[in-house]
Amino acid sequence: MHTDLSLALQIQGMDLRIRALTREIDGLPKRIAAVEARLASHKQALADTKAVLEQNKKDHRQLERQVDDEKQKISRLQDQMNGARTNEQFRAFQHEIQFCKDAIDAHEESILGKMEEAEELQADVSSAEASLKAESTKVAEDVRRAKARIEADRKEREQVLASRSDLGAKISPGTLRTYERIRQARGVAITPVEEENCGACHVRLRPKVLQDLGQLTQGVITCESCGLIIYRPVEGSDA
């Protein structure tokens, strides 16, 4: 393989690396947002559980007020009952008082239920707080790692860009132009020959093309089918 083609191939390797690094760098805000969204769902779970517990406490207070109301009513009724003039009136008050007492029993039963529920909800809140705390630590670590990765990517990209610029000064301008034109149109510009086929479009290359490729000392040869620059990989080499 002549120098120009080997330089173009090295430039392509760098361009592919630059592209991969740029994708990773550009994807960072999205990745961080996804990581932070994990935290948001934990915060929401905690807020939801706290809201249910808050409602439970409100219900509990409301029930206690109702019990107090019934007790006051009973005390008023008892006063009135003491002044009753007939047995009928007396029994009517008695009946009303019993009605209030039944209501108190029902409210107190509900209060017990609320208290049991509150105990479970408090446990839920505690575990939601614990898992939010654990997740916060993990998220902070993941964000830190993602940012460090991007920092490393940026540095590497700088280095690769600098090396690419060095090689760009060494390669012949004609070959570089051809390479750039194909790369911009196709994403990649150079493909190896595999057996007797183009490595990109897999069309079988004409014997003359293969012969020319074997004797190539300058410039480049492109696949007649897909237009990519073709080269014969050197045996036992990665290039």
Ligand SMILES: [Zn+2]
């Ligand atoms: Zn091809």
